[in-house]
Amino acid sequence: MLLPQYASLSPxxxxxxxxxxxxxxxxxxxxxxxxxxxxxxxxxxxxxxNNGLRFRLYDTTTFVxxxxxxxxxxxxxxxxxxxxxxxxxALQHYLSGTQHTxxxxxxxxxxxxxDLTLHEYIAFGSLRSGNLLQWINMLRELRARTLTFxxxxxxxxxxxxxxxxxxxxxxxxxxxxxELRVSNFGHAxxxxxxxxxxxxxxxxxx
Numbered sequence: 626m627l628l629p630q631y632a633s634l635s636p637x638x639x640x641x642x643x644x645x646x647x648x649x650x651x652x653x654x655x656x657x658x659x660x661x662x663x664x665x666x667x668x669x670x671x672x673x674x675n676n677g678l679r680f681r682l683y684d685t686t687t688f689v690x691x692x693x694x695x696x697x698x699x700x701x702x703x704x705x706x707x708x709x710x711x712x713x714x715a716l717q718h719y720l721s722g723t724q725h726t727x728x729x730x731x732x733x734x735x736x737x738x739x740d741l742t743l744h745e746y747i748a749f750g751s752l753r754s755g756n757l758l759q760w761i762n763m764l765r766e767l768r769a770r771t772l773t774f775x776x777x778x779x780x781x782x783x784x785x786x787x788x789x790x791x792x793x794x795x796x797x798x799x800x801x802x803x804e805l806r807v808s809n810f811g812h813a814x815x816x817x818x819x820x821x822x823x824x825x826x827x828x829x830x831x
Contacts, residue, residue: 646684651679749779
């Protein structure tokens, strides 16, 4: 059953009548099933039942369900910053994901560019190693000052870590950013940002 054909909801439908994508249900309404009438004795729950329709996206031109096509959709690549050319260029995979470990970063130190110190390479590669550690790692790097914060690649790394939403908790909050709900962590983060600002405000290179 298509939504425009469902008499109980069609009066509330807004939009063009010839739209291609609409909502449809493979299950029938209780009003169109053998459950639509009940004999006495019966209870209120026997009469006031949940709506049996289970709506999904439906293509009225090709007559196929389209909602399943979105299950495998992956837009991660187009939502991920790209490391610009330079000494950090070979470290794109450390910016793109959080599945790598700090041990893997150490094991791959052969890819460290000659213009980077080993400490800079490790700091960059380890910042996103573990989705639940990102904000803690950012706070650590703000304090350690190992990374060159004026470098566009470092800027993009911090943006990716702070903006990628990650897993949704049952209370509607994002588990990757749970530290931001802790007052002491927030104060420590602000203190380090202010300290960094003071340390670079007289340095035109920063």
